[in-house]
Amino acid sequence: MSSMTHMATPLPAARHSWSWGLPVLMAVLLLGLLSVWLGQNPAHQNLSNTLTAPGPAHWLGTDHLGRDLMARLGEAIRVSLWLALGSAFLAVTLGTLLGLCAAWRRGLTDRLLCLCADGVAAIPGLLWVLLVAALAPGQKWALYSGLVLTAWVEFFRLVRSQALATLAGDGVQAGRLLGFGAPYLLRWYVLPPMVGDLLRLWSYAIANAVLAVAALGFVGVGLRPPTAELGLMMTEALPYYDAAPWLLAAPVVVLVLVVSALQSATRQALKDSV
Structure with missing residues (x-):
């Protein structure tokens, strides 16, 4: 009887979280990198070899100018993701700095920054x-500027709201009484609790930037030929969707995979943090 009462209870199973988003995203990135060596020159034209179906010579076929589709798709992945990553990084940096400034200074500075954010939103x-x-069609700096202009507001609002609550806490008040300055308090008290939320919001900003870059290329305002970009590749493939459906399918599939993978990885991170 005593042995039964002292029987060890089973330990709870370890929680294993898995998301298909990260492996898919890594595979797409790998395609973008390996295409530099596996594919051909993305700008090389061969008018005697146009609209070739996928095969050993051209793994994803060729476009209407005889350019290797795999090489162009790899360049489009690199260009789109670098634009998205760079603009999202600049947006999180700008939004975080302005949010901290508004929460710390309060008063007129806070009102002006909030008014600016509301105007942009x-x-x-x-x-x-x-x-x-x-203003500058085809220029990367214009794309960076436009993407950053639209993305910083979300980071600003998140940082401002959380910083206001943290700055009103006992820890920060005690630090002020002890003579610690703003850099120390912001670095050790205000920023650490919001790092996870900033990273998750950053991943959403990357997904939105990828879609925005593709939309600009699709309407002809983004990057210009011969640069390969997902939206631009869709526009070039539309007249040939019946004769060569692989031209349109390749950039569409990559765009859907990248955005879905980013959102899936972010949703899984949100679940794990709960």
Whole structure:
């Protein structure tokens, strides 16, 4: 009887979280990198070999100018993701700095920054990107500027709201009484609790930037030929979707996979943090 009462209870099973988003995203990135060696020159034209179906010579076929589709798809992945990663990084940096400034200074500075953020958010984000990119069509700095202009607001609002709550806490008040300055308090008290939320919001900003870059290329305001970009590749493939459906299928599938993978990885991170 005593042995039964002292029987060890089974330990709870370890929680294993898995998301298909990260492996798929890594596979797409690997395709973008390996295409530099496996594919051909993405700008090389061969008019005697146009609209070739996928085969050993061209793994994903060729386009209407005889360019290797795998090489162009790899370049499009690299260009789109670098634009998205760079703009999202600049947006999180700008939004975090302005959010901390508004929460720390309060008063007129806070009101002006909030008014600026509300003004930017009042206009749809894609329209902002279109307006800025139209000033210098085909220039990467214009795309960066438009994407950052639309993305910093979300980071600003998140950082400001959390920083206001943290700055009102006992720890920060005690640090101020002890004579610690703003850099120390912001570094050790305010920023650490919001790092996880900033990373998750950053991944959503990357997905939105990928879609925005593709949309700009699709309407002809983004990057210009012969640069390969997912939206631009879709526009070039539309007249040939019946004779060569692989031209349109390749960039569409990659775009869907990248955005879905980013969102899946972010949702899994949110579940694990609960």
